[in-house]
Amino acid sequence: MVTEKEAAVLQSMLKFYDRFAQQNRGNVNLQEETARAYRRVGEIHQRLGNHEAAEKAYQQALATYQGLVDGAEQPAYALEAAAIHNKLG
Numbered sequence: 001m002v003t004e005k006e007a008a009v010l011q012s013m014l015k016f017y018d019r020f021a022q023q024n025r026g027n028v029n030l031q032e033e034t035a036r037a038y039r040r041v042g043e044i045h046q047r048l049g050n051h052e053a054a055e056k057a058y059q060q061a062l063a064t065y066q067g068l069v070d071g072a073e074q075p076a077y078a079l080e081a082a083a084i085h086n087k088l089g
Contacts, residue, residue, distance in 0.1 A: 014044045035064035
């Protein structure tokens with residue numbers, strides 16, 4: 001459970017990360033940051049108890065990380081994807 005003050009801060013952060021992810025989802029150079037933003041959106045929604053919105057954001061993060069895994073040999077991307085699968089579980 002979060003306090004009203006914490007919820008207000010999280011809502012503010014949510015707006016920032018959601019806007020960043022939406023604006024940069026097509027930018028190849030910012031895909032890793034976009035995936036992180038979607039993950040943060042999911043984490044914020046989860047803390048606020050918005051489970052459906054959290055799942056949607058986690059799915060977007062997962063899809064973005066999967067694209068990174070397919071396009072480069074970076075073990076960190078696969079680890080991030082696995083962590084998101086864990087959150088979805």
